Amino acid sequence: MRSPQPAAISITRIAAMVRRYWYLLRSSWPRLLDLVYWPAVQMLMWGFLQHYISQNAGFFARAGATFIGAVLLWDILFRGQLGFSISFLEEMWSRNLANLMMSPLRPVEFVLALIIMSVVRLAVGTIPVVLMAMAFFGFNLFGLGFALAAFFLNLLLTSWAVGTFVSGLVLRNGLGAENMAWSIMFIFLPLTCVYYPVAVLPGWLQHVAWLLPPTYVFEGMRALMTEHVFRLDLMLQALALNAVLFAAGTAAFLSLLKSARRNGALMQTGE
Amino acid sequence: MSASMSASTSAPPAIAVERLVKTFRSTTAVAGISFALAPGSITALLGGNGAGKTTTIATIMGLVEPTAGRVTVLGAAMPRERYRVLHRMNFESPYVEMPRRLTARQNLRVFGELYGVPDVAGRIAELAGELDLAGLIDRETGKLSSGQRTRVALAKALINRPEVLLLDEPTASLDPDTADWVRARLDRYRRERGATVLIASHNMVEVERLCERVIIMKQGAIVDDDAPAALLARYGRDTLEQVFLDVVRGQREAAQ
Numbered sequence: 001m002r003s004p005q006p007a008a009i010s011i012t013r014i015a016a017m018v019r020r021y022w023y024l025l026r027s028s029w030p031r032l033l034d035l036v037y038w039p040a041v042q043m044l045m046w047g048f049l050q051h052y053i054s055q056n057a058g059f060f061a062r063a064g065a066t067f068i069g070a071v072l073l074w075d076i077l078f079r080g081q082l083g084f085s086i087s088f089l090e091e092m093w094s095r096n097l098a099n100l101m102m103s104p105l106r107p108v109e110f111v112l113a114l115i116i117m118s119v120v121r122l123a124v125g126t127i128p129v130v131l132m133a134m135a136f137f138g139f140n141l142f143g144l145g146f147a148l149a150a151f152f153l154n155l156l157l158t159s160w161a162v163g164t165f166v167s168g169l170v171l172r173n174g175l176g177a178e179n180m181a182w183s184i185m186f187i188f189l190p191l192t193c194v195y196y197p198v199a200v201l202p203g204w205l206q207h208v209a210w211l212l213p214p215t216y217v218f219e220g221m222r223a224l225m226t227e228h229v230f231r232l233d234l235m236l237q238a239l240a241l242n243a244v245l246f247a248a249g250t251a252a253f254l255s256l257l258k259s260a261r262r263n264g265a266l267m268q269t270g271e
Numbered sequence: 272m273s274a275s276m277s278a279s280t281s282a283p284p285a286i287a288v289e290r291l292v293k294t295f296r297s298t299t300a301v302a303g304i305s306f307a308l309a310p311g312s313i314t315a316l317l318g319g320n321g322a323g324k325t326t327t328i329a330t331i332m333g334l335v336e337p338t339a340g341r342v343t344v345l346g347a348a349m350p351r352e353r354y355r356v357l358h359r360m361n362f363e364s365p366y367v368e369m370p371r372r373l374t375a376r377q378n379l380r381v382f383g384e385l386y387g388v389p390d391v392a393g394r395i396a397e398l399a400g401e402l403d404l405a406g407l408i409d410r411e412t413g414k415l416s417s418g419q420r421t422r423v424a425l426a427k428a429l430i431n432r433p434e435v436l437l438l439d440e441p442t443a444s445l446d447p448d449t450a451d452w453v454r455a456r457l458d459r460y461r462r463e464r465g466a467t468v469l470i471a472s473h474n475m476v477e478v479e480r481l482c483e484r485v486i487i488m489k490q491g492a493i494v495d496d497d498a499p500a501a502l503l504a505r506y507g508r509d510t511l512e513q514v515f516l517d518v519v520r521g522q523r524e525a526a527q
Contacts, residue, residue, distance in 0.1 A: 012387065013387075019377075023373050023381075094369070094372075096369055096370055098334060099382070102361075103357060103385045104386060105385050261350060264329070264334075266335070
């Protein structure tokens, strides 16, 4: 008796992959600790620096107030991509990729499962740190309300687009490309002006910065915290750029997967 | 090539490989091979290292895109139409592992759901009985012995009751007793389910015991294809190992 053809996109298969990563995460306390460790260290370091600066009067005192916000938002961007990419790398490290590629799991389902795990890992890592920021420095990220949701959505979309692209690179080139997963997001640190306004950059580099969606988020965050203005226009521009970036990331992933199928990379999955 | 002809005339083949070529840059891994496997048959793909066995199996699984030629499984062209049939296939290889931090039950549950198995818990219980997994089903896969991991991998390969089962050296690195045990389970599964099985192997004992047809590859080409008894008679040898050595050492003409 023939079983029916599987659905084009199956919630069951996506849930199976999420369950697989959840089993892994909950079975390893070092993995859980690692999710919180660096965000906590960063937040404490920048928090104390901001505390020191705020004791001085004038411009630096006002600018210092944005540091913790920048740190927490940067972490959403960085950890979002890392959460996505690490879940993918788990398949490479465990030599399980061929099992998945041979199963009815479709690439879009795989990517959706990685997106869900990115949110789960981010929540596990960020929520305790946000609570710490509240306790130690009186900084309430949730107090940003709707603006936080807009920042969060835009940063996550960028992180998923970059994570999808990096996963494609690793799929095509093996674990030799693993370092990209850890380092690629750092190019966004200077270019998206996490800790300083876009106006600081040379003119030509400002054009590059405005091509990157997180730039709009960090500018929006500074406008909110120093001028108490929510710049919806910046968020909408970021959303439009994210749509382009996400489409490009997905297209690159599918193209790299096709290339991996052509050059036999799916048979190897090693270095 | 009598075996392939009989396979193609009796029923639509479960697996059909037609003039398959696969090149990686300047290296030709598979050089225009053709064969067809009848539903319910069990066939060995024999060959030395670099003969093209793994590339052939990977192409049948849809992991590799052919450079030229055509591969169909259960009527679907691979890899283009793979999602039509992947839920009716499965494979096992000692070179592909399952996540080691997950228990055997967790791994089987994940794969059961990926393959759309109804009543996954029931199917796992059934396989645990058949493959003697009851005592290890809740242990981490990475903490199992090599033989135990092979049994779990076999359970994964059978989780969806596949109509087509592809095995790449299924008993590599197993002790003779465990290897024999695995062969017996595979043979029983094929007989009970009428599954089509293709095994890539270096193990001649395994091939003689399990397979009704042997395809021998060398440097990407098929150099012989027949039933084990017919090969033994043609080469005037007592074992398939001797036949294999004759072929890979280029003594085919001398044997004939």
